[in-house]
Amino acid sequence: MSAIQPPAEAIWWKQPLDRVEGTWIAIALVWSLFMFFMMPIWHIYGKQNLSNEAYRTTPQAYLAKTQAMVDQYTVRTETAANLPVVHPPPGSDVYLVGRLWQWWPLLELEQGQSYRLHISSIDWQHGFSLQPVNINTQILPGYEMVITITPDTSSDQTIICNEFCGLGHHNMTGKIYVVGDGQ
Amino acid sequence: MSKDLFRTCPESGLQFHKPAELLMRSNAVLAVVILLFGGITALLVTLTRWPKVHLLAADRFYQMLTLHGVNMLIFWMITFEIAVLYFCSSTLLRCRLATPKIAWLGFALMLTGIIVNNAAVLNGDASVMMTSYVPMPANPNFYLGLILFAVGALLGCFVFLGTLVIAKEEKTYEGSIPLVTFGALTACIIAVFTIASGAVILIPTYLWSLGYIHNIDAAMYRLVWWALGHSSQQINVAAHVAVWYAIAAIVFGARPLSEKVSRTAFFLYIAFLQLASAHHLLVDPGLSSEWKIFNTSYAMYLAVLASMVHGLTVPGSIEVAQRAKGFTNGLFQWLRKAPWGNPVFSGMFISLIGFGFIGGISGVVMGTEQINIIIHNTIYVPGHFHATVVIGSTLAFMSLTYFLIPTLFRKQVMLPELAKVQPYLFGGGMIVFTMAMMGAGTLGVQRRHWDMAFADNIANGMITYDYPGTAVAFMGVVGISGVAAVLGGAIYILVTVLSVFFGRPVGSESSYGFTTSTLTRAEPIAVPDGGHAAAGKWGFAAPGTFLLAMFFLVVFVLYYAVNWKYLASVWPMS
Numbered sequence: 001m002s003a004i005q006p007p008a009e010a011i012w013w014k015q016p017l018d019r020v021e022g023t024w025i026a027i028a029l030v031w032s033l034f035m036f037f038m039m040p041i042w043h044i045y046g047k048q049n050l051s052n053e054a055y056r057t058t059p060q061a062y063l064a065k066t067q068a069m070v071d072q073y074t075v076r077t078e079t080a081a082n083l084p085v086v087h088p089p090p091g092s093d094v095y096l097v098g099r100l101w102q103w104w105p106l107l108e109l110e111q112g113q114s115y116r117l118h119i120s121s122i123d124w125q126h127g128f129s130l131q132p133v134n135i136n137t138q139i140l141p142g143y144e145m146v147i148t149i150t151p152d153t154s155s156d157q158t159i160i161c162n163e164f165c166g167l168g169h170h171n172m173t174g175k176i177y178v179v180g181d182g183q
Numbered sequence: 184m185s186k187d188l189f190r191t192c193p194e195s196g197l198q199f200h201k202p203a204e205l206l207m208r209s210n211a212v213l214a215v216v217i218l219l220f221g222g223i224t225a226l227l228v229t230l231t232r233w234p235k236v237h238l239l240a241a242d243r244f245y246q247m248l249t250l251h252g253v254n255m256l257i258f259w260m261i262t263f264e265i266a267v268l269y270f271c272s273s274t275l276l277r278c279r280l281a282t283p284k285i286a287w288l289g290f291a292l293m294l295t296g297i298i299v300n301n302a303a304v305l306n307g308d309a310s311v312m313m314t315s316y317v318p319m320p321a322n323p324n325f326y327l328g329l330i331l332f333a334v335g336a337l338l339g340c341f342v343f344l345g346t347l348v349i350a351k352e353e354k355t356y357e358g359s360i361p362l363v364t365f366g367a368l369t370a371c372i373i374a375v376f377t378i379a380s381g382a383v384i385l386i387p388t389y390l391w392s393l394g395y396i397h398n399i400d401a402a403m404y405r406l407v408w409w410a411l412g413h414s415s416q417q418i419n420v421a422a423h424v425a426v427w428y429a430i431a432a433i434v435f436g437a438r439p440l441s442e443k444v445s446r447t448a449f450f451l452y453i454a455f456l457q458l459a460s461a462h463h464l465l466v467d468p469g470l471s472s473e474w475k476i477f478n479t480s481y482a483m484y485l486a487v488l489a490s491m492v493h494g495l496t497v498p499g500s501i502e503v504a505q506r507a508k509g510f511t512n513g514l515f516q517w518l519r520k521a522p523w524g525n526p527v528f529s530g531m532f533i534s535l536i537g538f539g540f541i542g543g544i545s546g547v548v549m550g551t552e553q554i555n556i557i558i559h560n561t562i563y564v565p566g567h568f569h570a571t572v573v574i575g576s577t578l579a580f581m582s583l584t585y586f587l588i589p590t591l592f593r594k595q596v597m598l599p600e601l602a603k604v605q606p607y608l609f610g611g612g613m614i615v616f617t618m619a620m621m622g623a624g625t626l627g628v629q630r631r632h633w634d635m636a637f638a639d640n641i642a643n644g645m646i647t648y649d650y651p652g653t654a655v656a657f658m659g660v661v662g663i664s665g666v667a668a669v670l671g672g673a674i675y676i677l678v679t680v681l682s683v684f685f686g687r688p689v690g691s692e693s694s695y696g697f698t699t700s701t702l703t704r705a706e707p708i709a710v711p712d713g714g715h716a717a718a719g720k721w722g723f724a725a726p727g728t729f730l731l732a733m734f735f736l737v738v739f740v741l742y743y744a745v746n747w748k749y750l751a752s753v754w755p756m757s
C-alpha cells in the first residue's frame with residue numbers, strides 16, 4: 001500500500017529493514033555522533049569558545065562601571081559626536097555599552113594581548129557584530145556578558161549592531177582599534 | 184451519517200467529506216491570499232536589500248520586513264497546514280471531519296488574528312520584526328492578533344485529532360493510519376507544543392504592552408519565544424515531509440521502503456525537534472555550554488538523523504517504484520524518466536534537494552555551538568531558513584496545490600505551460616537567492632539591516648564600515664534572484680487563482696491540465712520477483728538514491744570542515 005493508505009501488513013513493525021536503509025542509518029548515526037562530540041572537543045582543543053560567563057546587572061550599575069573606565073583611560077576623542085577612545089591596560093576588564101543607537105565608548109586594544117571584554121545593553125536588545133573579523137554575539141539588557149578576547153590581527157574592527165533595535169538600528173556602529181605593542 | 188455528505192473523486196479515488204472539503208478550500212484560499220501579501224512585501228524587501236536599487240525608506244523597510252516575516256513564517260504556513268491536516272485526516276481516512284462548526288470558529292479566529300496583527304503593523308507602531316523582542320514595545324494588537332490566530336490554529340489541531348478518533352471509532356480504515364497521516368499527526372503534535380509555548384510568552388507580553396506587567400526578562404523571552412518561533416518551522420518540516428511522501432504516493436504509487444523506519448523518523452521529530460529553540464541562543468549570555476550543546480544538537484543530532492532518513496526514504500521509495508515499472512537501466516534511469524514536466528513532481532523534488540543540500544546542511548553547520556559565533560544574525564540566517572521554509576515547505580505546498588486544484592477544487596489547471604515552468608523558476612530563483620545570502624552572511628553582512636553602505640553615517644560623520652566588494656556583489660545577486668523567485672511565486676498565485684475561480688470544471692482525466700491521468704490514480708506498485716532488491720544493485724533496493732545520499736554526505740562533511748577552518752581563523756576567545 002502506498003504512503004497515503006494504511007500499511008499493507010497489519011504488523012508493519014516486523015517488516016525487515018532493506019539493506020539500503022540500514023546502511024544509511026548506520027552512516028548517518030556515526031556522522032551525527034561525530035558532529036555532537038566535535039563541540040565538546042573544540043572546547044578542549046579549539047581557541048574560539050564563548051566562556052558563557054555572565055552576570056545580572058542594571059543599566060545604572062553597568063553605565064557607572066563603564067564611565068569609570070572611560071574617565072581613567074580615554075586617550076582621545078573621535079567623530080562628529082566626540083566619542084571617547086579608550087585604551088585600557090592589557091589584561092584588564094573592558095566595558096562596552098550598547099544603546100540606541102551607538103556602541104560606547106570606542107576601544108583601542110593592543111595586538112596579541114588579552115582583555116576581559118564586558119558587553120551589555122542599557123535599553124533594548126542589540127547584536128554585537130565585529131567586522132571584518134566576523135564575531136557575533138547577542139547583547140541583552142540586564143545581562144553583562146564577559147568574553148576574554150585576544151586581537152591577533154592588526155586590522156581595525158568596526159562594531160555593527162546586528163539585532164534590530166528600531167529606526168536607527170542601521171546607524172548603530174562602534175570601533176575597536178588594534179594597535180601594535182608599545183604604541 | 185448521510186451518504187450525500189461525501190463525494191468520491193472519480194480520478195483520484197479520494198473520498199471527500201463535503202463540510203471538510205469547504206473548510207480545506209477556505210483555508211487553502213486564505214493561505215494563498217496571505218502568500219500574495221507576503222510576496223508583495225518580499226519584493227519590496229528584496230528590492231531594498233539590493234544595494235543598487237535600495238528602494239524603500241528605512242521606516243518603511245522595517246515595517247515591510249515585519250509584515251513579510253509574520254505573514255510568511257506564521258500565517259501562510261500554518262493556514263495552509265490546517266488545510267493539509269484536514270486532508271490527511273478526513274480525506275485520507277475517508278472519515279467525516281470532527282465538529283466542522285468548531286473548525287469554522289478556528290478559521291474565523293485565525294482570519295481575525297491575521298487582520299488584527301497586520302493592521303497593527305500597517306498602523307506603523309509595530310515594526311518590531313516577527314520576533315518582537317522585548318523590551319522593544321509594539322502596539323498591543325500585534326500580540327493580540329498572534330494570540331487570536333494561535334487559538335484558532337489550536338482549534339484546527341483539535342479538530343484533526345478528533346477526526347482521528349472518529350475514524351478509529353467508526354472503523355473507516357483498517358490497521359494503522361497511513362504514513363502521510365502519521366506525518367500530519369507529527370506536525371499536529373509539534374503544533375500543539377508550539378502554540379502552547381506561544382501562549383506562555385505572548386500572553387504575558389500582551390499584558391506587558393498594556394501595562395499590567397512591569398518587566399519581562401529579555402533572556403527568558405528569547406528562550407520561550409523561540410520554542411514558538413523555531414518549533415513553528417518544525418511544524419512545516421513535518422508537514423512538508425508528509426507532503427513529499429504523499430506526492431511520491433500520488434505520482435508514482437510509491438510505498439514507503441519500510442513503514443517502521445519512516446515512522447520512527449517522524450517519532451524522532453516529535454521527541455527532539457522542539458529543542459531547537461537553542462539554535463537562536465548559542466551566543467546569548469546566561470546559558471551554559473552544556474545546555475547549548477545538548478539542545479542545539481537535538482540531543483546528539485537525533486532529529487537531524489531523522490531528516491537524513493527521510494531524505495533517503497522519500498527518493499528511495501520513488502526509485503523502487505520506478506524500478507518496479509521497468510526503469511532499471513543504470514543507477515539513474517528511474518530519475519531521468521521521472522515526470523519532470525509535471526509540477527506536482529518537479530516542485531516536490533526540487534523541494535527535497537533544496538531542503539536537504541542547502542537548508543539542512545546550513546542549519547546544522549550554523550547550529551553548531553561555536554560556529555554560530557561567525558554566523559549569528561548575519562544574513563546567512565535568512566539564507567538558511569529561506570532554504571528550509573521556502574524551498575522546502577512552500578515549494579512542497581505549491582506542488583501539492585497542483586494536485587489539489589483538480590481533486591479538491593474540481594477545476595482544471597489553467598495556464599498549464601506556465602505552471603510547468605513555475606517550480607523551476609521559483610525553486611531555481613530561491614536556490615541562487617539562499618546561496619548568495621549565505622555567501623554575503625559569511626562575509627559579515629547583517630540581516631534586518633536597512634543600509635549596508637552606511638550612507639547616513641557617512642553623511643553625519645559617524646563610524647562606518649566598508650563591506651568587501653564581494654559582499655556587495657552577493658547582495659546584488661540576492662536582489663536579482665529574489666525578483667526571479669517572486670516572479671515564480673506570482674505565477675503560482677496567478678495559476679491557482681485563475682484555476683480555482685475561473686477554471687473549467689474537471690470533466691475527465693484528460694482535462695487535468697497535465698498528463699497525470701495515469702499518475703493521479705497510480706496504484707501501489709507490486710513487489711517484483713525476488714523482492715525490491717532484485718530490481719536494484721549491490722543488494723540495495725535503491726542504489727541510485729544511496730549514491731545521491733553519499734554525495735550529500737560528502738558535501739555535508741566538506742562544508743562542515745570548511746566552517747571549522749574559518750572559525751579557527753577568528754580572534755581567540757574564551
